[in-house]
Each structure stands twice: as C-alpha cells, then as structure tokens.
Amino acid sequence: MNQPILRASDLVKTYRRGTAEVHAVDGISLEIAPGELMAIMGRSGSGKTTLLDLLGCLLRPTSGDLAVDGSSVIGASDGELAAIRQARIGFVFQEFNLIPALNAVENVMLPLRYGPRRRDGQARARELLMLVGLADRVNHRPSELSGGEQQRVAIARALVNDPGVVLADEPTGELDSTTAADLLAMLRRLNVERGVTIVIVTHDPGVARSTDRVVRLSDGRVVTDARRGDGAWRAALDGEGEREGGALARLAARIAGRAPGRV
Ligand SMILES: Nc1ncnc2c1ncn2[C@@H]1O[C@H](COP(=O)(O)OP(=O)(O)OP(=O)(O)O)[C@@H](O)[C@H]1O
Numbered sequence: 001m002n003q004p005i006l007r008a009s010d011l012v013k014t015y016r017r018g019t020a021e022v023h024a025v026d027g028i029s030l031e032i033a034p035g036e037l038m039a040i041m042g043r044s045g046s047g048k049t050t051l052l053d054l055l056g057c058l059l060r061p062t063s064g065d066l067a068v069d070g071s072s073v074i075g076a077s078d079g080e081l082a083a084i085r086q087a088r089i090g091f092v093f094q095e096f097n098l099i100p101a102l103n104a105v106e107n108v109m110l111p112l113r114y115g116p117r118r119r120d121g122q123a124r125a126r127e128l129l130m131l132v133g134l135a136d137r138v139n140h141r142p143s144e145l146s147g148g149e150q151q152r153v154a155i156a157r158a159l160v161n162d163p164g165v166v167l168a169d170e171p172t173g174e175l176d177s178t179t180a181a182d183l184l185a186m187l188r189r190l191n192v193e194r195g196v197t198i199v200i201v202t203h204d205p206g207v208a209r210s211t212d213r214v215v216r217l218s219d220g221r222v223v224t225d226a227r228r229g230d231g232a233w234r235a236a237l238d239g240e241g242e243r244e245g246g247a248l249a250r251l252a253a254r255i256a257g258r259a260p261g262r263v
C-alpha cells in the first residue's frame, strides 16, 4: 500500500468543562491512503467534526499521534502546522464560509494570500471555477449565487493549493437532494480524474453510498470501517446496531400512531 496521507494512531481529544470531561475523540486509529474517497458517519455528537479538525491539523490532540505524509505533526509549532495545512489540506465547510464582499474568483484565491506568491493565482482560480462548472459565474458575489454554486466555489477554493486531501464537513448539509447529488458527482470526478483524496463527513446514507469507504463513529470511537464490497458495507451505511437506531425506529412508530413494541 502507498504511504498513508494521514495516519491517526490512538488519537484522543478531551475537552474539559470545569470538572466535567468530554471525550470527543476517544482513541481513534485510522489510515487514509492517497486517492481514497471516504465518508465519516455517526450521530450528532459522536466526534465527526472533532476528528476532521484533528486530521486537518486545525486542532491539537490531547494524546496520540497524527502523521501527515508519514511524518508526525505532534511536535510541530503553530507556524509549521499552518504550513502543513496550506500545502497539503483543503477544507470545505457546511456553511460554505465564503467572504460576502469578494466575488467567486477572489474567494477561490483567498488561500493563496497565506502561502508563497503565485503569479498564476488568478488563472488557477478561473481554471478551478471552470472545473466545478462555474465558468460563467466568476464575477458573482456569494449573495448572487445559489447554495449549490456557493458550495462549488468553496470546493474550488479548497483545491487552489493542490492539496493532497480535501476534508469536507457536511458539504451537502444545506443543499437539496438533487444539488447534493450533483455536488457528489463532482467530488467523485475530482477524485477519479485528479486523484484528490476526499474525506466527507455526512449524515446522509445516500452521500456515503457514493464513496468507497465508510467509517462510523460512536462516542468518539470507530465502530465500523467498511469498504464497498465488504460484508459490513450495508450495515455501515444504515448504522445498524447503533443505539439511536432503535430509539428512532420506536419514535417513528409512535408518530405513525402505533404502540411501541408492536411495529
Ligand atoms: N470546544 C468544545 N468544548 C467542549 N466540548 C466540545 C467542544 N467541541 C465539541 N465538543 C463536544 O464533543 C463532542 C463531539 O462533538 P463534534 O462536534 O465532534 O460532534 P459531531 O459528530 O460533529 O456532531 P454533529 O453531527 O452534530 O456535527 C460533543 O459531545 C460536543 O458537545
């Protein structure tokens, strides 16, 4: 196997609130190989965003190790971490996080401000906007774009530094199902044609189904790590066996007017 782009070893992130401790990520080991397209699932509060932020070097773990391209980043300074993010990692957020006063090209070029100067920045931004199907929207501001278009600008921005890996936290959460499906198809194309490694946090089994690997979290731990074709693949998509599943099914039955236990 190729050297993993990201390798988490017994990663822990514990938040302290007064005397209370929240084990947001509670001992996760995970290898992500170059070229993977994978989903991270799990119910609300299971640690998905925390894990993504750890993998993206936005958060420092309480303990454990994270290696990017085979090198541990645990001892890195803040500046070194910023340089690693800049060079290797692209982020896409649920709320797009575009700058309202900037047009699409300027938004895509934003990460270039923090790295080495590139004279081809503007051309690069336009090329990426073309790639995500927005060639005719380059001068539009976010308020002049639909939700799906804004998210495509955000994806172009995540790609502007040629990252090894794109980490997307519920990128389709704000989109209707057709727009979400288009976006997914686009991410898949980037993955296949450009070899970009993509990690998508999602609640949507339809989104997860279109990836090649699903990692499911519960209480900050990995409970399933399944690849397409594995026996566990279907169960990983459905979250079978999760405590919430039973509770949700009972609630759905109650809402449907049937007594619990007699579904
Ligand atoms: N800054 C923080 N301080 C204290 N606790 C936190 C902090 N950030 C997250 N947590 C807690 O850590 C746990 C995991 O949070 P996280 O945001 O990773 O969950 P998630 O799986 O992304 O949930 P969602 O699907 O709702 O986005 C939650 O119990 C949350 O309350």
Ligand SMILES: [Mg+2]
Pocket: 048, 049, 050
């Ligand atoms: Mg989250």
